[in-house]
Amino acid sequence: MEISILGAGRCVTGSKFLLRTDKVAALLDCGLFQGPAEHRRRNWQPLPFAASRIGSVVLTHAHIDHSGFLPRLVRQGFAGRVFCTKPTKALLHVLLPDAAHINEEEARYANRKGYSKHAPALPLFRLADARAALRLLEPVPFQTWTEIGPGIRFRFHRQGHILGAAAVELETKVSGGQRKTVYFSGDVGRYGVPILREPEPYPGSDLLFLESTYGNRLHPGSDPREPLTDEIRAAIRRGGIILIPAFAVDRTQELLYMLSELMMDGELPNLPIYLDSPMGIETTALYSRATTEHDVEMRQLFSEEINPMLPPNLEVTPSSRDSRRLNALDGPAIIISASGMATGGRILHHLKLRLPEQQNTVLFVGYQAAGTKGRRLVEGEREIKIHGQWVPVHAQVRQISGMSAHADADELLVWLSRRDREPDRVCLVHGEYTVQQEFARRLTDELGWRVEIPDLGDTIRL
Ligand SMILES: [Zn+2]
Numbered sequence: 263m264e265i266s267i268l269g270a271g272r273c274v275t276g277s278k279f280l281l282r283t284d285k286v287a288a289l290l291d292c293g294l295f296q297g298p299a300e301h302r303r304r305n306w307q308p309l310p311f312a313a314s315r316i317g318s319v320v321l322t323h324a325h326i327d328h329s330g331f332l333p334r335l336v337r338q339g340f341a342g343r344v345f346c347t348k349p350t351k352a353l354l355h356v357l358l359p360d361a362a363h364i365n366e367e368e369a370r371y372a373n374r375k376g377y378s379k380h381a382p383a384l385p386l387f388r389l390a391d392a393r394a395a396l397r398l399l400e401p402v403p404f405q406t407w408t409e410i411g412p413g414i415r416f417r418f419h420r421q422g423h424i425l426g427a428a429a430v431e432l433e434t435k436v437s438g439g440q441r442k443t444v445y446f447s448g449d450v451g452r453y454g455v456p457i458l459r460e461p462e463p464y465p466g467s468d469l470l471f472l473e474s475t476y477g478n479r480l481h482p483g484s485d486p487r488e489p490l491t492d493e494i495r496a497a498i499r500r501g502g503i504i505l506i507p508a509f510a511v512d513r514t515q516e517l518l519y520m521l522s523e524l525m526m527d528g529e530l531p532n533l534p535i536y537l538d539s540p541m542g543i544e545t546t547a548l549y550s551r552a553t554t555e556h557d558v559e560m561r562q563l564f565s566e567e568i569n570p571m572l573p574p575n576l577e578v579t580p581s582s583r584d585s586r587r588l589n590a591l592d593g594p595a596i597i598i599s600a601s602g603m604a605t606g607g608r609i610l611h612h613l614k615l616r617l618p619e620q621q622n623t624v625l626f627v628g629y630q631a632a633g634t635k636g637r638r639l640v641e642g643e644r645e646i647k648i649h650g651q652w653v654p655v656h657a658q659v660r661q662i663s664g665m666s667a668h669a670d671a672d673e674l675l676v677w678l679s680r681r682d683r684e685p686d687r688v689c690l691v692h693g694e695y696t697v698q699q700e701f702a703r704r705l706t707d708e709l710g711w712r713v714e715i716p717d718l719g720d721t722i723r724l
Contacts, residue, residue, distance in 0.1 A: 263414075263434050263469075263724040265444070268309065271718040272695040274475055274570045275327040278303060279446070279691075280311055283434070285413030287311060289319045289432060292328035292344075292447055294361070294386075295332055295633065300360060305331065305716075314339035319411045321346040322448030323427035324353035324511070330361050333391035336398070343573020345408060348401040349426030349552045353511065355396055356544045362392040364606070403427065422461040423667050424512040425549055430466065434724070442724055443467040445685075449475070449692070450669040450677050456519045457571070458547065459557050461669070462591055466683035469724060474693030475654040478703025484628075486664035487520055489527050493625055493660050494596070498531065502593040502621030502660065507609045507636060509602035510541035510572055512630055512667050515571050516551045522573035537658040538585050538608050543578045546571050589615055593622070601637035602628050610635075615647045622657035627665050671701060675708070688713045689722060 263283050269276030269291070276295035281288045295304045313335050316611070320345065321329050332344065344352070365385035372383035402408050407415045415436035419427035430446040438724055445467035453460055497504045508514045514537070524530040536542055552566065563570055579585045585608055588597060598611040613635075616622040630636035638646055641658045645652050669677060688711050691696045695715065702713040716722060 263436075263442075263444075264721050265724070266310065266721045267691065267716045267718055269295065269329075269331075269718070270303075271716050271720060273692060273700065273718075274692055275301060276331075277322075277328045277692060279471070280309075281318075281414075281432070282311075283411070283414065286414055287316050288414075289316055289335075289411050290432070291322055291328045291448075292319050292331045292335055294326050294334075295477060296327050298633070305334065309338070312339065314341070314365075316340055316650045318345065320410070320416055321350060322421070322430055322431055322446065324350045324357055325424065325449065325628070326357060326361055328448070329354060329358070332395040333358060333362060335388035336395045337387050337391045341552045342398070343400050344398040345400050345402050345410070345416075346396070347404060347426040349548065349555060350428075351399045351401045351426075352548050352552075353424075353426060353545065354399060354540055356548070357511070358392040358395060359389060360541055362389040372418050379580055383679075399606075407433075407647075420453070420459055421448050421553075422458050423449045424451075425458065425545075425552055425555060427451060427490055429462070431465075436724070442469070444469045444724065446471045447473050447677075449473055449667070450674055451667065452481075452669050452673055453676065455516065456523075457515060457516070457557065457560055458555055461677055463680035464678050466681040467685055468683040469687045469689070469722070471689050471691050472674070472675070472678075473668075474690045474698045474701045475668045476666070476697075477674065477690070478697045479670055479691050479706075480672055481666055481670045482664045484664065486662055487524060487664040489664070490520060491524055494530055495661060496531070497623035497625070497658070498513070498594045500593075500621045501622060502619060502623060502657070503591065503616050504533075504594065504596045505609070505612050505616055505622065505657075506598045506623045506627060507594060507604050508539075508598050508600060508627055509625070510539050510600045511545050513602060513665060514539065514542040514598060514600070515546055516665060517627060518546065518573070518576065519570045520679055521596070522570040524563075525573065525575070526570075532575050534595045535573070536579055536588055536591075536597045537576060537593065537599075538579045538597055538612070540580050540587060542598065542600055543580050545662065551583040552613055585611070588612070594711040602632050603634040604639065605634050605636070610648050613646075614651070615654050617646070617653050617655050617657045620658070622658040624657055624659045625660040626659075629666070630661070672703065674701075678709070685711070688720070690715050
C-alpha cells in the first residue's frame with residue numbers, strides 16, 4: 263500500500279491522504295486548505311489521481327479542513343462512498359452548505375471588485391455540489407469494521423475534539439496473508455473538558471499518522487472558568503453588552519455549558535444570554551441530541567433534566583429579524599455570535615454597533631489567526647474597518663486563553679501512553695513544520711521513536 267500526502271503535510275490545513283493498492287484507491291480525509299492565500303491556492307491545483315477513480319472517502323471529523331474539499335471532489339467526478347460517524351454526518355449537513363455559500367459569496371465579491379485572476383471568478387464549489395456530496399455520506403458506528411476494498415477495512419475510534427470526531431484504524435492484508443495496521447489520529451481531543459467523552463487511547467499500530475498542531479505548546483494549566491468569571495464580572499460592572507465571538511461548532515457549546523454552570527453555582531448572576539448564530543443554534547441542537555457521545559457529567563445532568571447548553575436564560579435568535587432586535591438591547595447581557603475570529607457572519611453587525619461605546623466588552627475565547635479582524639482587535643487597534651466603514655474601538659477588548667479543541671503536547675503524549683506495542687513508523691502531520699521538528703525531538707527523546715515529517719506530495723510505502 264502507498265499513502266500520498268495531499269494535505270496537512272508540514273502545515274495545519276487541507277488534510278487529505280491518498281491510499282492506493284493495486285485494487286483500491288481511497289482518500290482518508292478530504293479537507294480544504296485554509297488561511298493565507300498561498301495555502302488556499304492549493305485548493306485549485308489538480309489532484310494527482312482522477313477523482314472518478316477514487317472508490318471511497320473516510321472522514322475523521324466534520325471540520326472544514328478535514329471535510330471541505332468533498333464537494334469539490336464531487337464536482338471533479340467522484341461518485342463513490344463517503345464513510346463518517348453519524349454525528350459527523352449531521353454536522354456536515356450544516357457545515358458543507360455554509361462552506362458552499364461562503365465560496366459563492368467570495369466569487370461574487372471578487373467579480374464585483376474585479377480583483378480575480380480568473381475572469382469571471384468561479385467558486386471552488388457550489389451549493390449543488392455540497393448537496394451532492396451530502397447524498398454520498400454513509401454513517402458507520404464507532405468500533406465497527408467496514409471493508410473499503412479487497413483486503414482493506416477500517417474502524418472509527420472516539421477522539422473527543424468535536425462532536426463525532428474519530429481516529430481511523432486501517433487494516434490491510436500484505437503479501438503472505440499478513441495484516442498491517444495504519445492508525446490515523448485525526449485531530450486529538452482533550453481530557454477533562456465538558457460535554458463529550460474523552461479520546462480513546464492509541465493502541466499501537468505498524469504505522470502511525472499523528473497530528474501535531476500543538477506539538478510544542480501547553481495550554482495554560484488554570485481552568486478557563488476562572489478568567490471567564492473574572493472578565494464577565496468586570497464587564498457587568500461596566501454595565502454594557504458582553505459580545506463573545508465564538509466558533510459555531512464546539513466552542514459555542516462549551517461556552518454555554520460553562521456559563522450555565524457558573525450561573526447555577528452562583529459564581530455569576532443569571533444574565534440574559536443570546537445565541538445569535540443560525541449555525542451555532544443548529545449545532546447546539548445536534549450536540550444536545552447526541553446523547554451517546556456525552557460524558558458522565560453530561561449524562562448525569564440530562565438525567566436530572568438539565569441541559570447546560572440550553573439554559574432557561576438563553577434566547578436563540580435564528581432569523582435576521584430576531585438578530586436585529588438585539589440592536590436595541592441594553593446591558594448587562596451576553597451575546598454569543600459567529601465567526602470566532604470576526605472574519606464574517608453576524609458578529610460583524612454587533613461589533614459595528616457595540617465597539618464605539620466604552621461600557622461594552624468584546625471577549626475573545628480562542629486563538630486569533632494573523633490577518634483576521636479578531637487579531638487586530640486583540641492587538642489593540644483603535645479603529646477597524648467593517649463592511650467598508652471605519653469603526654472606532656472604545657469598547658473593552660479582552661481575551662481568555664485555555665479553550666481549545668486540540669490536545670496540547672503533554673495531552674498528545676497521554677493519548678499515546680496506553681499503547682500495547684510500539685509503532686514501526688511514525689509520521690507527523692497537521693502541524694507547522696517548526697512545531698513538528700520540536701515535537702519530533704520530544705518523541706525521540708522520551709519514547710525513543712524515529713519520527714518522519716512528510717511534506718506535501720511525499721508518498722509513504724507500507
Ligand atoms: Zn478539527
